[in-house]
Amino acid sequence: MAGQRGPYSKTPEVRARIIDAASEMFAASGYRGTTMKDIAGMCGLTAKGVSHHFASKDELLMEVLAARDLEGRKVADEASDASASFEILFESLAATRHEPRLVELYAVLSAEAISPDHPAHEYHQQRYGQVRDEFEYLIEKVVRGREGDTAPSARDLASLLIAVIDGLQLQWLYDADAIDLERLVRTFVARILSSDQLPTAAG
Numbered sequence: 274m275a276g277q278r279g280p281y282s283k284t285p286e287v288r289a290r291i292i293d294a295a296s297e298m299f300a301a302s303g304y305r306g307t308t309m310k311d312i313a314g315m316c317g318l319t320a321k322g323v324s325h326h327f328a329s330k331d332e333l334l335m336e337v338l339a340a341r342d343l344e345g346r347k348v349a350d351e352a353s354d355a356s357a358s359f360e361i362l363f364e365s366l367a368a369t370r371h372e373p374r375l376v377e378l379y380a381v382l383s384a385e386a387i388s389p390d391h392p393a394h395e396y397h398q399q400r401y402g403q404v405r406d407e408f409e410y411l412i413e414k415v416v417r418g419r420e421g422d423t424a425p426s427a428r429d430l431a432s433l434l435i436a437v438i439d440g441l442q443l444q445w446l447y448d449a450d451a452i453d454l455e456r457l458v459r460t461f462v463a464r465i466l467s468s469d470q471l472p473t474a475a476g
Contacts, residue, residue: 288326288336290316296337300378303385304334304393331392338382338396341375355414359462367455369442376442383439405431415466430465437461 294316298307309330313323327333369376386393408431416427425433438458445452 287318291318291323291326291333292337292340295333296378297374299334299337300374300381303381304330304391305385309333334392335396337378338393341379342400355411358411363455363459363462366438366458369445369454370449373446373449377446380439380443380446401435404435407431408434412466425465433465434458434462 291312295307295312298312298315301307302311307330309323310320312333313320316323323333327336382393383397385391386397388394405428409427412430412434413427416430438454441452441454441457445454
């Protein structure tokens with residue numbers, strides 16, 4: 274029997290188109306304000322066609338988030354040491370100027386998912402914990418050996434770095450011309466680490 278064809282065929286291309294449309298809709302209207310019908314209309318399918326690929330909006334949301342995480346992990350795995358990892362972070366922030374919808378998606382969903390009954394609540398809770406652990410590890414590798422009880426811990430610096438990135442991205446969404454994400458985060462990291470192991474901010 275020949276494989277199923279048409280809008281219901283489970284091809285990677287169709288699934289990718291649905292995920293892209295969902296990303297844009299979730300960024301524009303939030304998860305709760307978006308319907309499967311909205312997503313179907315944006316990607317040129319019927320609601321039934323979308324549900325053939327994704328059984329529910331919850332499932333589709335998690336696929337949207339997983340797709341982004343996969344790309345981020347591929348890039349992070351290329352880092353050879355702490356300095357290289359930070360450089361990749363800076364470069365990814367510089368690239369966000371070409372992906373405003375993606376930044377908006379995370380800003381909207383991370384706020385919306387504070388509610389415990391939101392389908393992405395656990396995802397964001399775990400993701401913040403994971404990113405905090407990763408930043409703590411990288412910072413600790415750079416500042417290891419620093420003495421003094423008054424120095425902030427690597428854990429505290431990791432939390433501050435997350436707050437700076439999230440806050441700057443939100444400001445950037447309001448005024449992209451006024452906020453240079455890469456330069457500001459690069460400057461902040463260089464200051465908190467006070468290390469010549471990291472590249473200095475571009476002039």
